[in-house]
Structure formats: structure tokens, C-alpha cells
Amino acid sequence: MDYKIHISGLAQGKYEYEFPVKGDLFREFGNQQVMDADITAKVILEKGSGWMNAHLKGEGKVTVECDRCLDQMDIPVDFEASLAIRTAKLGEDTEDSDEFIIVDPSEAEVDLKQFIYDYICVNLPMVSCHPEGECNPEMLAKIEALRAGETKKEETENYSPFSGLKDLLDKGKKK
Numbered sequence: 001m002d003y004k005i006h007i008s009g010l011a012q013g014k015y016e017y018e019f020p021v022k023g024d025l026f027r028e029f030g031n032q033q034v035m036d037a038d039i040t041a042k043v044i045l046e047k048g049s050g051w052m053n054a055h056l057k058g059e060g061k062v063t064v065e066c067d068r069c070l071d072q073m074d075i076p077v078d079f080e081a082s083l084a085i086r087t088a089k090l091g092e093d094t095e096d097s098d099e100f101i102i103v104d105p106s107e108a109e110v111d112l113k114q115f116i117y118d119y120i121c122v123n124l125p126m127v128s129c130h131p132e133g134e135c136n137p138e139m140l141a142k143i144e145a146l147r148a149g150e151t152k153k154e155e156t157e158n159y160s161p162f163s164g165l166k167d168l169l170d171k172g173k174k175k
């Protein structure tokens with residue numbers, strides 16, 4: 001999937017584009033948090049005399065793991081952002097920022113992939129959990145069992161020198 005908009009030779013006016021965003025975009029960026037996505041990114045491109053603006057609107061959902069029960073859950077995605085598109089020779093002083101994209105005059109199109117990805121990511125919550133009491137009880141029970149097992153193992157390891165000593169003492173007593 002590409003997120004490119006052809007800008008060279010574009011007449012002044014308003015243009016609308018729509019890009020579907022699926023889970024593969026997140027896999028491409030190595031994102032481990034988002035397991036799947038179903039978002040529509042709408043771009044309204046406005047070209048005036050010597051300026052260009054892109055208004056980005058994303059709506060849909062992403063699927064992540066619940067931080068508490070590790071079961072899958074959907075998070076709604078809804079954001080808007082505006083970007084100015086400037087044409088300039090790329091150099092040290094012309095780096096992309098949150099507010100604008102620099103496009104080299106020789107390039108015929110602008111690639112919005114990074115921006116769409118970034119805007120989705122900054123609009124995701126840092127912690128994602130089901131509402132209290134709505135976690136998957138089976139998953140919670142499994143995690144609880146796993147944790148209990150780990151604690152038990154630690155205890156056994158910690159106390160093994162003493163239990164070994166105790167065995168010796170017991171043996172000694174028997175003799």
C-alpha cells in the first residue's frame with residue numbers, strides 16, 4: 001500500500017484522497033503494540049498560489065493487547081491534523097516537522113506514509129486496558145496461575161540450600 005499524492009502540475013483547488021490503513025503498515029514499521037488496524041485516512045489537499053496544505057483525518061480502530069489480561073481489544077482512532085507542504089531543496093535547514101513536509105522540486109509526488117503512521121501512533125493511549133471488570137476471565141486466570149507458578153519456583157530456589165541442610169540434619173538424627 002502506498003500513501004502517495006501526485007502534486008506536480010496540479011492546478012489550484014481542492015482534492016480529496018482516501019487511504020485505507022491496515023495492520024501491515026504497523027508491521028512495516030516494526031510496531032509491536034498494534035496487532036491489526038482498520039482505519040480510513042482521508043486527505044484533503046488544497047493548492048493555492050504558491051502554497052499547499054494537506055488536512056489529514058483518520059477514523060477507525062486498531063487492535064492491541066490489553067495490558068491487564070493480554071486478550072485482544074479494539075481502540076477507536078479519531079484524529080485530525082494539518083500539514084503544510086513546501087517545495088524546497090532538501091538540506092540541513094529543511095527537515096520535515098510535525099507541521100510541514102518538505103518536498104524536493106524534482107519530486108512529482110508527496111509520500112504521506114510516515115505522517116499517517118506517526119499521527120495514528122501519537123493518538124494511541126500509552127496504556128490500553130479493558131474497562132475494569134471487562135477483562136477476559138480465562139486469560140486473567142491463566143496469567144494468575146503463571147505468576148503463582150513463578151513465585152513458587154522462586155521460593156523453592158531461595159530455600160533450597162536450607163531444605164538441603166534440613167535433609168542432612170534429618171538424616172543425621174535418624175542414624
Ligand SMILES: [Zn+2]
Pocket residue numbers: 066067068069070071129130134135136
Ligand atoms: Zn483485559
